Amino acid sequence: MTESAPTMLQLDQVSIRYPGSPADVVQRVDLTIPEGGSLGLVGESGSGKSTVARAIVGLVASTGGRIALAGRDVTNARGADLARVRTTVQMVFQDPNASLHPRMAVGDALAEAVSVRRKFNGPDLDAEIARLLDLVGLSPRFTDRFPFELSGGQRQRVAIARSLAVEPRVILLDEPTASLDVSVQATVLNLLRELRSELGLTYLAISHDLAVMRYLCDRIAVMELGSIKEIGPASEMFAAPRHHYTAALIDAVPRLGGRSGTRIVLRGDPSDVADRPSGCSFHLRCPAGPDVVADHERCRTEVPELDDDAHSVACHFPVA
Amino acid sequence: MTDAALEISDLEVSFGTGKHRTTVVHGVSLRVEPGEIVGVVGESGSGKTLTAMAATDLLPAGASRDASVWRFRGIDLLAASRSARATAFGGKIGVVFQDPMSSLNPARRVGAQLADTARQWGRRSRSEARDDAIDRLRRVRIAAPERRVDDHPHEFSGGMRQRTMIAMGLMTTPMLIVADEPTTALDVTVQADVMALIAELNQQEGTAVLLVSHNIALVSEVCHRVVVMYAGKIVEELAADHLAEHARHPYTRALIGSVPTLEADLSRPLTAIDGVPPDPGQLPAGCAFAARCPSVTDRCLIETPVLVNGVACWVAT
Amino acid sequence: MTRRKRSRIRAFAGTPTGIAGLVLLGVLVVVAAIGPSVWGDKATATDYLHLYSPTTGSHFLGTDGSGRDLFARTLVGTRLSLLLATGSVAIASVLGVLLGAGVASVGGRVQRIGATVIDTWLGFPSILLSVLVITVLERGAGAAMIAVGLSFAPFFARLTLTSAAAVASQDFVSAGRLLGLSRRRLTTRYVLSNIIDQLVVAIFSTFGQCLIAISALSFLGLGVQPLVGAQERFSIDWGVLLDQGVKNFSAAPAGALGPAFAIAIAGLAFGWFGDGLARIFNPRLTLRRLTPRVEPTRQTQTESAT
Numbered sequence: 001m002t003e004s005a006p007t008m009l010q011l012d013q014v015s016i017r018y019p020g021s022p023a024d025v026v027q028r029v030d031l032t033i034p035e036g037g038s039l040g041l042v043g044e045s046g047s048g049k050s051t052v053a054r055a056i057v058g059l060v061a062s063t064g065g066r067i068a069l070a071g072r073d074v075t076n077a078r079g080a081d082l083a084r085v086r087t088t089v090q091m092v093f094q095d096p097n098a099s100l101h102p103r104m105a106v107g108d109a110l111a112e113a114v115s116v117r118r119k120f121n122g123p124d125l126d127a128e129i130a131r132l133l134d135l136v137g138l139s140p141r142f143t144d145r146f147p148f149e150l151s152g153g154q155r156q157r158v159a160i161a162r163s164l165a166v167e168p169r170v171i172l173l174d175e176p177t178a179s180l181d182v183s184v185q186a187t188v189l190n191l192l193r194e195l196r197s198e199l200g201l202t203y204l205a206i207s208h209d210l211a212v213m214r215y216l217c218d219r220i221a222v223m224e225l226g227s228i229k230e231i232g233p234a235s236e237m238f239a240a241p242r243h244h245y246t247a248a249l250i251d252a253v254p255r256l257g258g259r260s261g262t263r264i265v266l267r268g269d270p271s272d273v274a275d276r277p278s279g280c281s282f283h284l285r286c287p288a289g290p291d292v293v294a295d296h297e298r299c300r301t302e303v304p305e306l307d308d309d310a311h312s313v314a315c316h317f318p319v320a
Numbered sequence: 321m322t323d324a325a326l327e328i329s330d331l332e333v334s335f336g337t338g339k340h341r342t343t344v345v346h347g348v349s350l351r352v353e354p355g356e357i358v359g360v361v362g363e364s365g366s367g368k369t370l371t372a373m374a375a376t377d378l379l380p381a382g383a384s385r386d387a388s389v390w391r392f393r394g395i396d397l398l399a400a401s402r403s404a405r406a407t408a409f410g411g412k413i414g415v416v417f418q419d420p421m422s423s424l425n426p427a428r429r430v431g432a433q434l435a436d437t438a439r440q441w442g443r444r445s446r447s448e449a450r451d452d453a454i455d456r457l458r459r460v461r462i463a464a465p466e467r468r469v470d471d472h473p474h475e476f477s478g479g480m481r482q483r484t485m486i487a488m489g490l491m492t493t494p495m496l497i498v499a500d501e502p503t504t505a506l507d508v509t510v511q512a513d514v515m516a517l518i519a520e521l522n523q524q525e526g527t528a529v530l531l532v533s534h535n536i537a538l539v540s541e542v543c544h545r546v547v548v549m550y551a552g553k554i555v556e557e558l559a560a561d562h563l564a565e566h567a568r569h570p571y572t573r574a575l576i577g578s579v580p581t582l583e584a585d586l587s588r589p590l591t592a593i594d595g596v597p598p599d600p601g602q603l604p605a606g607c608a609f610a611a612r613c614p615s616v617t618d619r620c621l622i623e624t625p626v627l628v629n630g631v632a633c634w635v636a637t
Numbered sequence: 638m639t640r641r642k643r644s645r646i647r648a649f650a651g652t653p654t655g656i657a658g659l660v661l662l663g664v665l666v667v668v669a670a671i672g673p674s675v676w677g678d679k680a681t682a683t684d685y686l687h688l689y690s691p692t693t694g695s696h697f698l699g700t701d702g703s704g705r706d707l708f709a710r711t712l713v714g715t716r717l718s719l720l721l722a723t724g725s726v727a728i729a730s731v732l733g734v735l736l737g738a739g740v741a742s743v744g745g746r747v748q749r750i751g752a753t754v755i756d757t758w759l760g761f762p763s764i765l766l767s768v769l770v771i772t773v774l775e776r777g778a779g780a781a782m783i784a785v786g787l788s789f790a791p792f793f794a795r796l797t798l799t800s801a802a803a804v805a806s807q808d809f810v811s812a813g814r815l816l817g818l819s820r821r822r823l824t825t826r827y828v829l830s831n832i833i834d835q836l837v838v839a840i841f842s843t844f845g846q847c848l849i850a851i852s853a854l855s856f857l858g859l860g861v862q863p864l865v866g867a868q869e870r871f872s873i874d875w876g877v878l879l880d881q882g883v884k885n886f887s888a889a890p891a892g893a894l895g896p897a898f899a900i901a902i903a904g905l906a907f908g909w910f911g912d913g914l915a916r917i918f919n920p921r922l923t924l925r926r927l928t929p930r931v932e933p934t935r936q937t938q939t940e941s942a943t
Contacts, residue, residue, distance in 0.1 A: 044507040045478075057815055086817045099808035103830055103920055116816050146920045151596050152364070159812070166816060181363045181534045186578035186590035193589065208507045211580040215590070238582055252512035253582055254537040257564035263516060266509055268463055269477045 005034035007071065008202040009056070009089075009170055014065035016051050023273045025051050027227040028065065030306075031204075033219075035070075035169070038196060038203035040217030040234065042210060042249060044270050048226040049206045053172045056204070057089050058082050070169070087117050090163035094175035096155035100147040106133075106158050107143030113165035132161040136191060153184035157191065164195070173205040177212060189215050211253045214238060222246045225281040226273055232311030242313040244286050267291075280304050280316065288317055323394030325496045325528040326352040328375045330388040333367065335601075337384075342601030345370050346552045352496065357522050357529040359539030359560065361575065362549035367600055369500055371549065372532045376413060376498050377405050393495055411441025414489015414527075418501040420481035424473040430457075430484055431469030437491040449491075456487040460517060479510035486517060497521070500532045515542050536563070536572075537579045548572045551608035552600030557630045568636035571609050607634070645917040655913015661906035669716040673870045680709035681869045692891045699889040701881055710873050711895045717861065717874040719903065721782045722848045728786025729847070730840045733793025734829075740794070741801035742824040755794045763788035763850070771859045778874075781860035785850045789843060796839055800832040834915035841911020845904025852876020852900075875899050 009031070016026040026048040033039045041049045054060045056067055058077055067075045074085045093099035101109055110129045114120060120128055130140040136157040147155055156176065163171055176192065177185040189212065196203055205216045213220055214234055221231040222245060230243040241247040244264075251264040266285045271277055283289040283299040290296045296317055304314040333345035345367040352358045362368040374385045377397070390397040395408045417423045425433055434456060435449035444452060450469065457465035460483040473481060482502055489497050499518065503511035519542045521527050533539050539546055540563045548556040548569065556569040567573050577591025584590075595612045598604055604611070610620040615635045625632045649655050684704035692699050698707040740751030767784035774780040804810065805828055813827050854860035855876040864872040875896040882893030 044509060059811055059814070083817050086815050089815075091812070091815055093808040093812065095808065099812050101809045101813070101827060101831075103918075104826075105920075112818070113816050116818065148921050154596075162812070162816075182536065183363055183534075183575055183578045183593045186580070187592040187594070189580065190589040190592055208509075209580075210508070211582055214582060215580050215586065248509060250582065252508040254511075254515075254535060254541050254579075256537045256540050256576060256579060256581065257561060263512065265513070265516075269479055269510070270507075 005036055007032055008035040008037065008069070009033045009204065010066075010068040011052070011056075012066040012068070014052070014055065014062050014067060016048070016055055016060060017063045018060070021274070023226075023276055024063070025226050025273050026055070026062075029223075029226075029228055031221060031228075031231075033170075033202055033204060035202055036196075036200050037219065038205065038217045040205045040207065040213035040220045041223055042207060042213055042220055042246075043223035044208055046225070046270050046272065047223040048273070049223050050174055052223075053091065053174055053204060053206055056085075056172065057091055058085060087166045088168055089170040089172060090166060090168040091172040091174060092156070092159055092163050092176050095179045096152065096159045097147070097179070099159050100155055100162075102147055104146075105143070106145050106147070106150075109158070109162055110143075110165055113162045117166045132165055135164060135195065136161045137187075151184070152180050153187060156180060156184075156188050160188075160191065160195070164199070168201070170202045170204065173203060173216070175207050176205070178207065178209070185212070192216060208249075209253065210238070210249050222249065225271060225276055227281065228306065228314065229282065230311075230313045230315075231306070232309075232313075236311050240319075242311065242318040243315050244288050244319060245282050247319055248287070280314075288319075293317070322354065324351045324391065325354045325356070325393060326350070326375055326530065327389060327391045328387050329390075330386075331371060331374055331390075332386040333370045333374050333379065334384050334386070335382055344552050344600040345374065346600070346603070348549070348552075348554055350375060350547065350554075352528050352530055354495065354528055355522065355526040356545065357519070357531060357543045359531045359533065359543035359546045360549060361533060361536050361539050361546060363534060363597055365551075365597060365600065366549040367552040368532050368549045372498055372500060372530055375530070376415070376496075377409060378415065378498075411437070411492035412495045414486065414494045414497040416482060416485040416489070416497065416499040416502040418504050420478045420485070420505060423485055424476075424481055426473050429470050429472055430476065434469075434484070434488050434491055437488055441492045452491060453487075456490045457484065459490060460484070460487045461513075462487070477510075478506050479513060482506065482510075482514050483517060486514075486521070490521070493525075494527055496528045496530060498530045498532075501534070502531075503538070504533075511538070518542060535579070536575045537581070540564070548575070551597050551603060553608065553632065554627055555609065555632045557627070568631045569633050570613050570615050570635065574612075574614075607632075648916045648919075649913045652913045652916060654909040655916065658906050658909025658911070658913055661902060662910050665715060665719060665903055665906055668712055669719045672713045672716050676709040676712045679706050680713040680873060681705065692889075698891045698895040701885070701892060707878065707882070707889075707892045707895055710878055711875065711899055713870055714873040714875045714878055714896065715899065715903075717778065717871065718848060718851075718876070718899075721778060721785075721851050721861075721874060722844050722903070724782040725785040725789065725847045725851065726840060726844055728783060729789035729843065730793050730836070732786070733790040733795075734797050734836060736790070737794035737797025738801060738824055738829060741798050741805065741828065742820055752798060755791050755798060758791035759795055764853070767850075767854055768857075768859065771854070776859060776862065778861045778872075781851050781854045784854065784859075785847050788850070789847060792843070793836070793839065797832070797836065800835055801828045804828045804831045830918070834918045837915040837918065838911050841914070842904075842908045844907035845900060848875065848900050848903065852879050856880040 011029055011031040013028045013030060014026060015024045015028055017024045029052060031039065041052060043049045051060060055062045061076050066073060069085060069088055074081060077085050107129055110132055111125055114125065114128050129143060133140055133142055138154065138157055150158065177188050180188060193216065195201060203216060205213060207213050217234050220234045220237045222229050222243060224245050230246045237246065238250060241250055248264045248266050264287055268285055271281065271284060277284050279300045279302055288296060290299050298316055304316050306312045306314045329349040331345055331348045332343050334341050334343040336342060348371050350371060360368045360372060370383065373379050379385060387398065392408050393412065397405050397408060400408065431450055431453045434453035438444045438449040438452050454465045454469050457469060462468050462480055462483060476484060503514050506514065515538065518529055522529055531539060531543060540560045543560045546558060546560050546563060547554055548571065550571050556572045558567065563576065567576060574591050574593045578593060580590060593612055598608050606622050607620040607625050610616045613620065617635060619634050625634050682705065684700065688700065688704050698711065701707055740748055766788045770784035770787055771780045774783060810823060810827050813823050851860055852875065861872055861874050861877055878896040879893060882896060886893050
């Protein structure tokens with residue numbers, strides 16, 4: 001994407017705290033995606049990545065900061081504003097098994113989605129449904145099928161078709177292939193790449209699998225325990241990760257024929273936001289943390305800030 | 321020749337009886353040597369799980385098994401009664417399932433569940449069994465096992481539960497660990513951790529492992545040998561380090577090509593396997609993969625290929 | 638659409654219990670319709686020579702304290718019993734489902750308050766509630782029907798609320814919200830349509846319990862009030878018959894068994910019919926195009942060996 005493309009989605013110091021929760025699950029997150037761009041939000045479960053996506057479409061409320069869509073402030077939008085957000089942004093969920101109405105035939109589900117924004121008469125509606133199915137590589141005979149009659153990959157295609165029905169400009173992809181077999185994942189990833197270039201869509205993709213992100217995104221943001229630890233162009237990130245957490249995530253991707261060299265071991269399990277470690281939230285698990293490297297004591301006390309760079313990292317002692 | 325850890329030949333698994341009988345695993349032969357890690361790879365519905373479950377006497381209700389040879393540590397299981405099979409497997413096999421949330425009893429403490437196994441098969445006293453449980457939890461890298469042993473499963477993360485299932489297998493001295501998609505529900509970092517633990521146990525204790533997964537890259541990282549299944553049959557069997565370069569079956573190659581890697585050329589799409597697998601209960605004539613195969617020939621549509629020299633394909637050489 | 642309509646009928650017809658329920662229900666409705674005119678005279682004719690008679694050739698179920706034929710009274714009682722039970726089930730289910738769905742579709746604090754109200758109502762002893770209702774209304778069959786309806790309503794409200802909450806937390810409801818669908822449409826087309834079969838089963842299986850509850854009120858003198866003369870035949874119901882029969886059980890056991898059997902048959906007929914009816918709302922059961930999934934869900938194993 002060229003730098004000059006107008007900003008499509010912007011998050012400015014967004015924080016989110018669930019009612020009754022003792023701590024923010026998302027802490028002062030900044031993100032910018034230009035029109036037609038594709039940003040990958042990467043992290044383990046509990047990192048807050050899905051919560052960010054849900055806040056953008058108003059499924060959860062943000063408790064601080066500002067969310068702007070195509071230059072318009074849509075933070076915690078209500079009423080007509082929210083309706084506009086939802087015809088601009090759509091979401092594809094992780095498990096197509098749960099994200100499709102189990103008792104609605106494919107055609108009915110698409111017809112409902114199409115009719116939200118545009119009015120069609122009978123034959124035109126049928127043609128529009130056929131067009132949407134064709135976009136995701138399904139034939140019109142799927143119209144009268146129910147979700148339980150489809151394979152996992154076909155269901156996810158239907159879910160993608162439904163999200164396209166309102167002609168959105170931004171699509172949030174929440175682990176779009178995590179519940180699919182590897183062979184099916186490939187076809188869905190290819191489809192998502194094609195759709196983006198064909199329709200000029202803007203993507204915000206969420207995954208814990210960096211290899212998947214590499215296929216879908218041109219920029220990557222790595223989240224850990226509610227805040228962004230590293231953000232930059234995908235190619236640079238994979239070639240030379242600067243945060244130890246990013247390096248560990250990249251290292252964890254299975255490699256065909258085994259890995260060369262030793263594995264980066266993260267000590268312990270991910271921490272909990274309710275019990276966020278002081279200083280750098282990653283310091284307890286970090287292979288370059290104060291428990292491993294003697295003079296890295298400041299990681300315990302001082303919260304690292306993102307340095308202001310095209311490829312930015314929040315770490316006191318980044319990977320060399 | 322020493323006895324295999326687990327051996328089953330000409331396995332058929334069917335559901336239903338009489339007119340409604342459908343066979344979904346067709347003539348699969350599987351052998352796991354002591355100390356060997358064997359991976360079984362395939363898509364959902366390929367019969368990989370049923371094969372592993374049939375070989376370890378864990379078939380779900382309604383499924384029936386038929387085989388010509390079935391041995392565990394040299395003990396013939398075909399003629400054995402259900403209870404004799406349970407004794408043969410008892411304490412010698414560990415099982416790790418896909419869903420860490422439902423594989424432990426939520427109402428009982430973790431330590432008590434581990435101790436059950438030791439008391440049943442290792443004839444240990446209550447306090448000895450508890451000490452064993454703490455020791456095994458430490459072995460699978462659960463921090464502060466003395467404290468954690470009294471936790472309930474809901475206090476454990478997904479990765480900790482899968483490690484606990486492995487610890488449960490280790491309460492006695494298992495010959496074989498069967499892991500069915502043990503990391504599918506886990507984060508990649510935790511997945512790497514669990515796989516490293518499995519590989520480490522294999523190296524240090526000589527435990528054989530039967531690993532079932534849909535992810536061929538994951539399997540290739542830890543396994544010695546890989547068995548590729550498609551529509552209820554084995555289509556290829558090869559050493560794991562031959563996967564990347566020497567896979568011969570078009571299906572195996574397509575599976576490999578479909579894995580997104582950190583090195584692949586981004587300007588090209590991933591290899592997609594178009595279409596869906598046939599229902600293993602109603603296989604077409606000829607090769608089951610023919611309809612999706614890029615190198616299909618006329619022969620493939622008529623004659624069913626058999627497994628010769630590790631590959632079941634008329635085209636592969 | 639015709640494909641679906643036809644397959645729905647097939648789904649209902651495919652269950653032996655659904656068909657049996659439909660047949661039984663048909664018989665009951667016919668008996669209820671013709672009962673008072675066909676057996677009314679026999680049911681109200683007194684015979685002071687045969688009081689509390691056991692089963693004889695002319696009195697299949699014996700007679701009551703006024704020598705009236707209990708078999709005829711049981712048949713005649715079908716109409717009032719079915720009307721009262723149907724009425725109370727209708728009141729309970731309409732009120733309960735509307736309340737439950739309403740509470741489920743609002744969020745936050747209002748929902749918590751609504752849930753508490755339903756739970757308190759559910760915990761309130763139903764007989765006490767019925768007595769309160771009948772005190773307010775005029776004593777009689779109609780009041781009993783309303784009272785029983787009101788005491789069963791929170792059961793349906795709670796069921797609707799719990800099932801709806803489980804469905805509402807699923808991603809497809811979020812997906813519907815993201816499409817901008819109205820709250821009403823989400824509640825009806827998305828949530829209720831996924832729990833309708835559970836509700837239908839629950840509603841139809843409550844029928845027998847409502848009959849018993851009404852008879853309990855009649856027993857206390859708060860329910861059906863016996864009329865005299867030509868109207869008497871319209872004031873016979875199974876609950877009153879059952880209570881009288883139980884009182885005279887040692888003298889004429891058949892008198893209690895008759896209405897008890899009738900209540901059981903009616904309960905079964907509604908229950909079975911409900912099971913069959915529920916199936917037509919579930920496309921998974923109406924469409925049988927695909928063979929069952931090849932790898933079924935495995936049972937959970939907590940032991941390391943079996």
